[in-house]
Structure formats: structure tokens, C-alpha cells
Amino acid sequence: MPTDRRIVLFDLFGVIARLQRPGALAQMAARCHAPTDAFTTAYWACRPPYDAGQQSAPEYWTAVLRSLSPSPPLSLSLSPSLSIDADTIEELRLTDIDSWSRVDNRMVAYAQSLRAVTEVALLSNIPSDHADAFLAAQPWLHTLDHVAFSGKIKAAKPAPAAFHHCVIALRAAPADFLFVDDREENVRAAQAVGMNGHVFTDRDELAAVIDTWLPTRRPTRK
Template identity: 65%
Template structure:
């Protein structure tokens, strides 16, 4: 793991769960890198981060939507509130799911148990009724510890959310660069609860 990626994730959970502002988060990241945290750099990093989370991979989106024909689906995503606003504006189809738990809006973040409880309560089901799919192993372990079925998606259906080269360039103090738009998936975890018809078929 390179220095920027380590700094990016080290302070991420408070930001994702709405416990600190974007300015506080990016200042902490830049300080870990021994870089000046001036207002312009912080804002450029915030905008680059939002852009990286606003463009979902078409294959991942199609797969997620296909699940609705046979299961109730909740999306549990670690995403700051300002990122969530941009994501929902760019991807309005996300509202079609049975429940959206966006961490910055709900003040929760995986792998905290409260994030999983939030979704089980919303869909009125026990943890054992859920399959949690995520590309971060620590999140899957947390779901299993709660009693959910868990699947670690090692071969992603989409490009995983990782700090982009644009972030690194900005943190290094390089300006005047045009960000490359890349598709990424920010809907980190999906929880699938089998519909009653599917459960009934399974009992026959």
C-alpha cells in the first residue's frame, strides 16, 4: 500500500459516517503526507473524490438491478454526505432499491455493527436472512460476525473504489491537470434478502 492510499483510508471512517467535515478529513490526509493543507488543495481533492464516486460501472449497475426480480435489495455504502448527493443526482435509478443506507446521511459506516442493524431493521428481517456482498474482506467478516451470510467479491463486478491518480497528483501539489473521468463503484456493500416467493420455492 502506497503512502497516499494509507493516508486516504486511515481517517476515512469518521468522514464516511459524517463525524468530520471534508476540510477536516483532507487536512488530516495531507498532514499524514507532510503536505500543506491549503483551502484550494482541499477543495480540489474533495471534488476529485466526488467525481471518482459518481460514475458507476454499467455491468455492476445491471447486475444490481437484476437482483430486484428475486430478492429485496438494500445498498449499504460508505460514502460522505456530499458524495451521496452527487451520486444520487448522477444515478437516480438507485432509488429503485428497497433501501439505501448511505453512511454520510445515516451517520453509520461499515464495518460497525450499527450499519448492518440499520439495514436489517429497515427490511424487517433477521441477519441470517441476508447475504452481504462486498469487496472489502473486513466488512464481510463483520457481517458474518453479526450472523449474516457473507460473500467477499475478490473479482470485482466493477472497478473498486480506490484513491485515483488525480488524488495523488493534487496531494503532491501538482495543479493545472485535467482529471480523467473513470467509472467506479461506490455502492460498497449490497444486502440481499430473498423474497418470500424465492424462500417458498426453496422449501418445496
Template identity: 70%
Template sequence: MSPRRPIVLFDLFGVIARHQRPGSMDEMAALSGAPADAFAAAYWACRPPYDAGRWTAPQYWTAVLRRLSLTAGPHTIEELRLTDIDSWSRVDDRMVAYVQSLRDVAEVALLSNIPADHADAFLSAQPWLRHLDHVAFSGRIHAVKPDLAAFRHCIVAMRAAPADFLFVDDRDENVRAAQAAGMDGHVFTRLDELAAVLDTWLPVR
């Protein structure tokens, strides 16, 4: 039996990057002219096809506004788009450093649910991502976690076996899906706990 090829596959938001900036949903609601609660419901209800790359940003925002019985011109839609991108732009610098350090002992990859235009902005702002062994964004691969197709994409793209992967995500349903695809999985809560898991999981050098 050949030795396991260690690949640590990370989620982005809630692990390496922060969740959405507090207050940004209210800001976008104000731009749209909708009440905050109704706006948030429409924002999330319309998100899956945008995350999966089936809708462009203008199509997504038009659908959100239509759900709210509102319309807006191109300028407002672009304001909403840019505010949305900015709201997801923060990273945890300690996690970024840790992820980069792992490349000395394993291959490191990323699998994130993120629209294609958000992915472009994130790559521009965080060039270290380009040095990972593989980066898979849902808006580009047209598969959204916890769909097994998202995990299979990484397996095929990296020419690896499912058992080579440890998938790290802050959402239990995504970790369960990775395990169903044959990967090991860890539900992320904090860095020190993850480091302890990896100390055990990584092969002895």
C-alpha cells in the same frame, strides 16, 4: 416458522461500482503539493471519521494536509474534494443491470462506506439507486463496515430478521462481520459466480 424474506444487501465499491480510478491519487497528490506515497498514506489514515460522517469534507482535507505539514485555501480544498468524488464515480454497467433485475425476485438494498458528500454526488449521477428498497451510506448512518452497527442499521431500517439477508461484498472482513450479525454472506469476485450463489439462495418461486 414463517418463510424467509429474501433481501440481497450489496456493497457498492468493488461490486457494483469500480474501485478508485487509476491515477487519481497521483492527481490529488499533485494538487496538494505532496509526494504521492505520503499523500496516499495521509488520505487513508484520515478517512475513517470522514466515512463515518464525523468530519465534513473541509475538515477531512484540512486533516490530510495537516498530516503532510501543508496548508491550502478553500479553492484547493474544493478541487481535492471534487477530484476525489470523481475518482470513485465509475460503475459496472453489467452489475447495475443485474442488481436492478433482482428486484423481480427479492428486495435489494445497499450498504456502502462512503462520505456523505460523495453519497449525494453518487445518488445524483446514479438515480437508479433511489429505486432500491433501502440505501445506507456510512456518512449518513454514522457506522462504517465492518462495525456491526452498520449491519444492524439495515436490519432495523428494513424491519427484517438478520437471516433474511444475503450480504455481498468484495472484502472478506466485511462479509465475516455480516455473518456475525446473523446474515448470510458472499465474498464477491465476479458476476457469474454471484448469480450461481443467488440461484441457490433465493427461495423457489
């Protein structure tokens, strides 16, 4: 049953934060001496367990590098110029984190302004080490009512467990939430567990949706 609460639950990337920096995948592919298309396929195909906190960064990057070489020799050498070693993995890890580090300052300000009228939380698919870096670099995250990073809660959208985590953490009902994400599949997943949902396109459209969704404040009788 819904209560009288209203909680705006934001996605991060593509809504408040920018999507991956253009050219980042090509940069990482070059470091691996791999075609960008092949690297991009491996990067995303191996990603779900990393996002969901089921793999560490070294495990993820080892999987990516191995997938670029279908039959690696026993030494795990991918090519004469690249092997799976700690330095290579750390370089790729840091480049990856940096590629997702940009925020939309206008959306950050808007999300913060909403806290004057409603509760504001965040649910993002992001590996645990990326989450640590983002929390350190973006102190405004600590002002929200709840922050749920998939790598920390061990569940990634669109899995129902990711949304249930937020419901339980905020001691709310699913219908108390308006979930905002740029991916329609994630919004549909939120709606399937009973949340309200909005597919994000821009701030002005979202502001109009939220203004309509929030209860009208009536003057107090004297």
C-alpha cells in the same frame, strides 16, 4: 428468527461500482506537492471519521493536508506553494468524488433485475457529500428497497452498527440478508451479526450463489 424474506444487500464499490479511478491519488498528491506514497497513506489514515459521517469534507481534507506537514507553521502553510484554503480543499474534494464516480453497468443491470424476485438493498462506506453526488448521478439507486450510506447513517463497515441499521430499516431479521462485498473482513462482520455473506469476485459466480440462496418457487396447486 429468520422470516420467509430474502434481501440481497450489496456493497457498492468493488461490486456494483468501480474502485477508485487509476491515477487519481497521484493526481491529488501532485496538487498537494506531495509524494504519492505519503499522500496515499494520509488519504486512507484520515478516512474513517469522514466515511462514518463524523467529519465534514473540509475537516477531512484539513487533516490530510496537515498530516503531510508534521510541523506546520502557525499560518497553516504546508509549503510556499500550498496552503490549507477553501479553494484547495474544494478542488481536492471534487477530484476525489470524480475518482469514485464510475459504475459497472452490467452489475447495475443485474442488481435491478433481482428486484423481480427479491428485495435488493445497498450498504456502502462513502462520505455524505460523495453520497449526495452519487445519488444525483445514479437514479437507479432510488429504485432499490433501501440505500444506506455510511456518511448518512453515521456508521461504517465493518462496525456492527452499519449492518444493524439495515436490519432495522427493513424491519427484517439478520438471517434474511445475503450481504455481498468484495472485502472479506466486511463479509465476516456481516456474518458475525447473523447475516449470510458472500465475498464478491464476479457477476456469474454471484448469480449462482443467489440462485441457490433464493427459495425455490413451487407450482401452485389447483
